[in-house]
Amino acid sequence: MPTAPDALMLFAAGFGTRMGALTKDRPKPLIEVAGRPLIDHALNLARAGGARRIVANVHYHADQVIAHLAQEEVAISDERGALLETGGGLRAALPMLGPGPVMTLNTDAIWRGPNAVERLRAAWEPGRMGALLMLVAPEKALGHAGQGDFTLDPEGRLIRGPGYVYTGAQIIDPAGIETIEEDFFSLNRLWDRMISEGRLFGIVHEGHWCDVGRPESIPLAEGLLDER
Numbered sequence: 001m002p003t004a005p006d007a008l009m010l011f012a013a014g015f016g017t018r019m020g021a022l023t024k025d026r027p028k029p030l031i032e033v034a035g036r037p038l039i040d041h042a043l044n045l046a047r048a049g050g051a052r053r054i055v056a057n058v059h060y061h062a063d064q065v066i067a068h069l070a071q072e073e074v075a076i077s078d079e080r081g082a083l084l085e086t087g088g089g090l091r092a093a094l095p096m097l098g099p100g101p102v103m104t105l106n107t108d109a110i111w112r113g114p115n116a117v118e119r120l121r122a123a124w125e126p127g128r129m130g131a132l133l134m135l136v137a138p139e140k141a142l143g144h145a146g147q148g149d150f151t152l153d154p155e156g157r158l159i160r161g162p163g164y165v166y167t168g169a170q171i172i173d174p175a176g177i178e179t180i181e182e183d184f185f186s187l188n189r190l191w192d193r194m195i196s197e198g199r200l201f202g203i204v205h206e207g208h209w210c211d212v213g214r215p216e217s218i219p220l221a222e223g224l225l226d227e228r
Contacts, residue, residue, distance in 0.1 A: 006053060008046050008103040010029075010104075012107045015059075015083075030068060033212060033222055034222045039065070042107040042109075043072065045111060051103060054073070055096045056069060056074050057077040057092070057093060087180065088184045088185050090187065091174070091180075100173070101124070102171070102174065108168070112208045112209075113206050120171050125201075130193075131173065132172075132202065133170045137165070142217070143217030150163055150164050152202050158201060159195060165209075167209050172190065174190070208224055
C-alpha cells in the first residue's frame with residue numbers, strides 16, 4: 001500500500017489585509033484565537049494528522065513568525081524578497097519538503113470534527129490523483145461567503161462551480177510545477193491542469209470549519225473550539 005505523504009507546507013506569508021488594524025503590527029498567523037496564535041492551531045492539526053516534516057513560508061512581519069517558530073521543528077521558506085503566492089511559494093519550498101506529493105495547509109482556519117490532515121492521508125491514491133482537496137459544505141463553513149468553489153462528481157473528481165468550499169488543506173503532487181515560467185503564481189494553475197486531466201479530487205470534511213479571515217470571524221472560531 002502506498003505510503004501517505006508526511007511533508008506539509010504551512011502558508012503563513014500573506015498580508016492579512018482583511019483583518020484591518022489587527023495586522024498592522026503583526027502577521028495574521030500570530031493573531032490569537034482562544035488564547036493561542038492561529039499558526040499554533042494549524043501546527044497541532046498537522047502534527048496530530050501525521051505530518052512529520054513541516055515548512056512554513058514567511059513574508060509579512062517575517063521576523064515575528066520566525067521568532068515564534070524558533071522552538072518548533074519547522075523549516076522556514078523565506079519569501080521576504082518577494083511574496084510568491086501559493087504556487088510560487090510551494091515551488092520555492094520543495095527542496096525542504098522533499099520529493100513526491102506534499103500536503104499544504106492554510107494557517108487562517110479553525111476546525112471541528114475529524115482531523116482533516118489525517119483524513120487526506122488516508123484517502124490519498126497517488127495512482128490516479130494529482131491532488132486531493134479537503135472541502136466543506138457551505139452551510140458548515142463559518143466566516144465564509146459564497147456558494148462554493150467546486151462540484152464533486154460521484155467518483156470524487158472536481159470541476160469548478162458552486163457546491164463545496166475549499167478549506168485550504170490538500171495533498172498535491174507538484175510534478176510539472178517547474179514548467180510554469182512565472183515566479184509568482186497560484187496553485188490554481190496546477191489545479192486547472194489536473195481538472196483537464198481528470199486528476200483533481202476532493203473529499204468532504206464531516207465537521208465544521210471557520211475561515212478566520214476577518215475580525216468578526218474570531219468569535220465564530222472560538223465558538224467552534226468551545227463546542228469541540
